[in-house]
Structure formats: structure tokens, C-alpha cells
Amino acid sequence: MPIYQQAGIIPHKRHIVFRNANGNLYHEELFGTEGFAGTSSLVYHLYPPTMVKDHGKPYSVRPEIAIEDNLQARSYMGYDVEPNADYIQSRKTLFVNDDMTIGMAAPTKSLTEYFFKNADADEMIFVHKGTGVLKTMYGHIDFEYGDYLIIPRGTVYQIHFNDADNKLLIVESFGAIETPERYRNKYGQFLETSPFCERDLKLPKNLETIDEQGDFLIQIKKRGLIYPYVYENHPFDVIGWDGCCYPYGFSILNFEPLTGRIHMPPPIHQTFQGRNFVICSFVPRMYDYHPDAIPAPYHHSNIDSDELLYYVDGDFMSRNNIKKGQITLHPGGLPHGPHPGAIERSIGKKATNELAVMIDPFNPVKITKEAMKYEFEDYYQSWMS
Numbered sequence: 234m235p236i237y238q239q240a241g242i243i244p245h246k247r248h249i250v251f252r253n254a255n256g257n258l259y260h261e262e263l264f265g266t267e268g269f270a271g272t273s274s275l276v277y278h279l280y281p282p283t284m285v286k287d288h289g290k291p292y293s294v295r296p297e298i299a300i301e302d303n304l305q306a307r308s309y310m311g312y313d314v315e316p317n318a319d320y321i322q323s324r325k326t327l328f329v330n331d332d333m334t335i336g337m338a339a340p341t342k343s344l345t346e347y348f349f350k351n352a353d354a355d356e357m358i359f360v361h362k363g364t365g366v367l368k369t370m371y372g373h374i375d376f377e378y379g380d381y382l383i384i385p386r387g388t389v390y391q392i393h394f395n396d397a398d399n400k401l402l403i404v405e406s407f408g409a410i411e412t413p414e415r416y417r418n419k420y421g422q423f424l425e426t427s428p429f430c431e432r433d434l435k436l437p438k439n440l441e442t443i444d445e446q447g448d449f450l451i452q453i454k455k456r457g458l459i460y461p462y463v464y465e466n467h468p469f470d471v472i473g474w475d476g477c478c479y480p481y482g483f484s485i486l487n488f489e490p491l492t493g494r495i496h497m498p499p500p501i502h503q504t505f506q507g508r509n510f511v512i513c514s515f516v517p518r519m520y521d522y523h524p525d526a527i528p529a530p531y532h533h534s535n536i537d538s539d540e541l542l543y544y545v546d547g548d549f550m551s552r553n554n555i556k557k558g559q560i561t562l563h564p565g566g567l568p569h570g571p572h573p574g575a576i577e578r579s580i581g582k583k584a585t586n587e588l589a590v591m592i593d594p595f596n597p598v599k600i601t602k603e604a605m606k607y608e609f610e611d612y613y614q615s616w617m618s
């Protein structure tokens with residue numbers, strides 16, 4: 234996120250002597266995800282972030298693939314993903330390609346017994362159900378229904394939930410997850426035409442410096458394996474930081490929809506960009522206001538992208554019999570469009586309450602065995618009237 238932030242105590246210049254009241258040096262760490270040229274933050278620890286005491290045997294959480302090559306419209310009940318008390322075990326990957334994974338989680342307990350670090354991927358966690366707080370060395374981010382949480386890869390975190398009923402849609406991206414470049418000017422500031430801006434972001438707050446020694450278990454995910462690492466110091470031992478690389482939140486309910494006299498194409502809903510994918514937010518909005526407008530989308534060929542829609546709330550106007558937490562997968566290579574009757578039904582309507590997250594992977598996704606547990610049969614025939 235190219236918005237400069239600063240918290241806690243930092244020296245007046247980077248890479249210089251910086252001591253505590255007892256004369257001991259603080260330990261500076263440059264945290265970035267793209268070498269020395271991408272966005273980064275400078276973080277000041279009480280202790281070196283390198284003090285590994287021990288490490289255990291890695292175990293695999295690599296998804297098993299059921300369908301390598303897919304050219305069929307499919308649908309899945311993402312909301313039915315099994316609840317699990319353990320945060321890592323609760324995360325179920327449903328779709329995967331070389332750029333990303335897409336999955337769901339229904340964790341029933343807060344992650345407090347260990348810390349998690351995804352060394353592979355930036356994470357986008359969409360909170361469909363649940364409230365709580367994301368804890369990192371940068372500070373805390375409170376979250377609730379409708380929040381996207383963006384966590385740069387390598388960030389050590391814990392996630393606390395206020396109760397046991399949580400539903401998360403999770404994207405792991407092997408490149409950076411960013412706000413769309415076309416929403417920002419050459420200085421990185423959001424443009425007046427962007428559907429959201431700096432004020433809408435939930436930035437890390439309440440930096441807490443924890444000075445504790447012991448056995449701090451960080452479960453590190455790398456190439457689909459989880460490596461248990463034990464560190465000497467609490468990972469949130471930060472006295473101050475500044476820079477442009479940190480986790481943040483954004484509520485889908487703060488996405489201000491762009492509308493027009495006739496149907497506007499999906500890019501107006503774009504919220505994030507990644508390497509070879511986009512994420513869009515379909516939010517409650519006024520419909521097209523030309524007297525003869527057709528608010529339902531036209532059929533489109535999407536030859537160059539798969540399209541996954543995750544239905545959050547409201548009636549989704551272009552689909553019949555769609556439930557909350559349901560996912561549709563429309564593969565690149567087949568045209569798709571509204572369900573029977575949806576076009577006629579939409580004419581003359583003034584507004585919609587639909588709330589959905591769309592993920593368009595530009596490379597085809599493989600479908601996991603886990604996903605197949607939740608598949609609706611014969612969805613591909615659902616356009617037959």
C-alpha cells in the first residue's frame with residue numbers, strides 16, 4: 234500500500250544508531266515483499282528477529298487436485314466448509330493455479346497458541362461472518378462483516394474471533410495484492426474517480442510492544458508445507474515502524490459503486506489487482522437509468538479468464554436459486570450470462586441489494602478434492618429453461 238504510515242518511536246534518520254534508555258541498540262529490520270525496490274517498512278525490534286531456538290518437522294497442507302483441466306460451469310457451497318478449531322486446519326483450498334489459491338475457512342477458535350506466517354503468498358481474507366481483531370507487529374486491525382483484510386506475505390499474525398461462528402473467503406496470491414493502479418495518480422494517491430480512497434482503509438492501530446522471552450511458535454507456510462519454528466522472543470516486540478508495507482483492511486460496504494444510464498461492465502467493480510487476477514466487489518446500487526436499459530448483464534464470452542463469484546448477501550439478480558456462501562465457477566472458454574428469466578425480470582428495476590465478491594483468475598484454476606465435497610451437480614445445465 235503506497236501510503237506512508239508511522240507508529241511508535243523511530244529514529245530521525247534510517248540506518249543510524251538508535252538505543253533504549255539503558256543504552257542498548259534497537260534492531261532495525263527492512264520488511265518488504267519485492268526485493269529492495271517494492272514497498273517496504275522499517276521496523277524497530279527490541280531483539281533481533283533472527284533468534285531461532287528450534288524447529289520441528291514440516292508437514293504438508295498442499296491441496297489434492299481432483300480436476301486438473303476444467304471446461305465446465307460449476308458451483309459449490311462454500312458456506313458448508315467444515316468448521317475447525319485450528320486456524321491452519323480450518324483453511325480449505327478449493328481452487329488453485331500458479332498465481333493463487335482460493336478457499337474458505339470456518340475457524341471456531343481464535344489463533345492464540347501459535348503465530349502464523351505465510352511465506353508464500355499475500356493474503357486476502359474476506360470476512361463473511363465473524364468479528365474480531367487481526368494482531369501483527371504493526372498493530373491491530375479490528376474486523377467485522379464485509380471487511381477485506383490484506384496481509385503482505387511474510388507478516389507474522391494472530392487472528393482473534395469474538396465467537397465461534399466465522400466464515401472467511403481466503404485468496405492467497407503469489408504476487409502482491411494491490412489496489413488497482415488506474416485508481417491512483419502518479420504519486421500513489423487515490424483519484425477522485427476511484428470508488429474508494431485513503432479514508433476508507435482500516436490501518437493498523439494500537440501498536441503494542443511485547444517484551445517477553447520464552448518459546449514462541451511460528452508456523453511458517455512455504456510451498457505448501459508448514460514449518461514449526463520456535464523463537465526466543467515474542468514476535469510483536471516492535472517499538473516503532475514506518476513505511477508503506479503493512480496489513481490493512483477495507484470494508485466492501487465502503488466501495489462506492491459507479492453507475493450509468495446503460496449497463497456498465499465488470500471492471501467498474503474492481504477492488505484489487507494481483508498477478509494474473511482481479512478481485513471485484515458487487516455492492517448494493519442504483520440500476521441503470523436509461524428508460525430502456527437492461528440492468529442484467531449481457532452474455533459475455535470470457536475467453537481469456539476464469540470467473541469465480543462468491544455470493545455474500547441479497548438477491549443476486551442474474552442468477553436463479555443462488556444461496557449465501559455459494560460459489561460459481563465460469564471457466565474461460567465458454568460464454569456465460571444471466572439465468573433464464575433474469576434479463577426480463579431485471580427490466581424496469583431501480584436498484585439491487587446484491588453483495589458479492591468476484592475473483593477472475595486469468596489462468597485456469599484446478600479444482601481440489603476438498604471443493605468436490607461441496608459441488609452442486611449439474612449446475613452447467615442451469616441455463617436450460
Ligand SMILES: [Fe+2]
Nearest residue numbers: 533540563569
Ligand atoms: Fe460474468
